[in-house]
Amino acid sequence: MGKTSNLLVGFIAGAAVGAVLGVLYAPAKGSRTRQRIREDAGELGERTCEAVTERIDGIRREASGFFGKLRARLERLEEELDKELPNEPDTSQDERDTDYD
Structure with missing residues (x-):
């Protein structure tokens, strides 16, 4: 894997971990937290x-x-x-295609 690929994988993994931790530790209602997780996952999917x-x-x-x-x-x-x-002599494909039957 090249440097660019490793950097890309690291960026994506870091963004995913950061998004999940940020949402889980932020004080909010459960429904709002789940909505933010869905939104963040969608954005992460698009960036990926x-x-x-x-x-x-x-x-x-x-x-x-x-x-x-x-x-x-x-x-x-x-x-x-x-x-x-x-x-x-030219040994093109036509000359080599002889019928031996």
Whole structure:
């Protein structure tokens, strides 16, 4: 798990513990306390969803960049191979798909 993920998990856990302790130790009627717990849980759920969505978007951006670099590198390698082996026969998929029946 990366530093960002650990930080995110710590933030969420701290927010949850803080919300529960704050509600439980605040003097209020039971019905009001339960309502505040529901509200706090809803807000925490929304923040968690937003944080997870942001992290997923970040991972997608990183993966996209990685695969873009990989694709460019493979193209360069293919060009280098074409320069090194210019007289080799083309073994494309069509030529290898022969019917031996």
